[in-house]
Amino acid sequence: GAGVSQTPSNKVTEKGKYVELRCDPISGHTALYWYRQSLGQGPEFLIYFQGTGAADDSGLPNDRFFAVRPEGSVSTLKIQRTERGDSAVYLCASSIQGQGYEQYFGPGTRLTVT
Amino acid sequence: GQQVMQIPQYQHVQEGEDFTTYCNSSTTLSNIQWYKQRPGGHPVFLIQLVKSGEVKKQKRLTFQFGEAKKNSSLHITATQTTDVGTYFCAFDRGSTLGRLYFGRGTQLTVWP
Numbered sequence: 382g383a384g385v386s387q388t389p390s391n392k393v394t395e396k397g398k399y400v401e402l403r404c405d406p407i408s409g410h411t412a413l414y415w416y417r418q419s420l421g422q423g424p425e426f427l428i429y430f431q432g433t434g435a436a437d438d439s440g441l442p443n444d445r446f447f448a449v450r451p452e453g454s455v456s457t458l459k460i461q462r463t464e465r466g467d468s469a470v471y472l473c474a475s476s477i478q479g480q481g482y483e484q485y486f487g488p489g490t491r492l493t494v495t
Numbered sequence: 496g497q498q499v500m501q502i503p504q505y506q507h508v509q510e511g512e513d514f515t516t517y518c519n520s521s522t523t524l525s526n527i528q529w530y531k532q533r534p535g536g537h538p539v540f541l542i543q544l545v546k547s548g549e550v551k552k553q554k555r556l557t558f559q560f561g562e563a564k565k566n567s568s569l570h571i572t573a574t575q576t577t578d579v580g581t582y583f584c585a586f587d588r589g590s591t592l593g594r595l596y597f598g599r600g601t602q603l604t605v606w607p
Binding site: 412414416421422423424425426429437439440472474476478479481482483484485486487488489 | 538543583596597
């Protein structure tokens with residue numbers, strides 16, 4: 382079956398611009414996670430959705446970052462006024478439920494802010 | 496805050512040699528998960544350990560969870576070039592709905 386998909390695979394933007402990153406989880410998975418991974422580091426948690434609601438957004442670095450999941454399936458991560466420090470690979474993962482279940486990761490979106 | 500340390504950060508082995516990576520925490524973990532990330536790829540789930548002293552095997556891979564649930568290890572017997580990648584341990588805090596805290600990973604290179 383289809384895994385987690387993310388679009389775009391690569392995004393280059395100028396400092397100060399707005400970007401949206403999309404995640405399409407595995408069908409039927411209620412839990413959806415966003416992580417950010419910098420080179421040589423493990424994934425760093427950003428936000429977790431259970432259904433349509435953000436159950437834990439404590440990993441969002443500041444108010445320039447926002448994410449939605451309006452229908453409990455596709456999610457969009459939105460970054461306003463991008464900064465060079467936002468450059469990273471943004472990973473989306475889904476799991477059938479929340480805690481204690483394996484997470485299936487998408488291929489990621491590589492964001493480069495110039 | 497709670498975190499895990501992974502050692503070594505890098506490991507280079509000749510094909511056929513064994514490999515072990517360690518994950519250590521200063522506090523008791525409710526569970527530990529292991530993921531593998533190939534170069535240019537995304538993390539792929541390998542296993543989850545939840546019980547004290549638990550040992551699980553997947554072909555040439557052996558996973559252990561310490562008796563005190565503060566450390567874990569992944570051992571690969573007779574490495575192959577297909578084992579190349581970065582191995583991450585990760586844990587959740589049980590009450591935090593699945594948020595995973597990842598270690599920094601061990602990057603394994605296998606020379607043919």
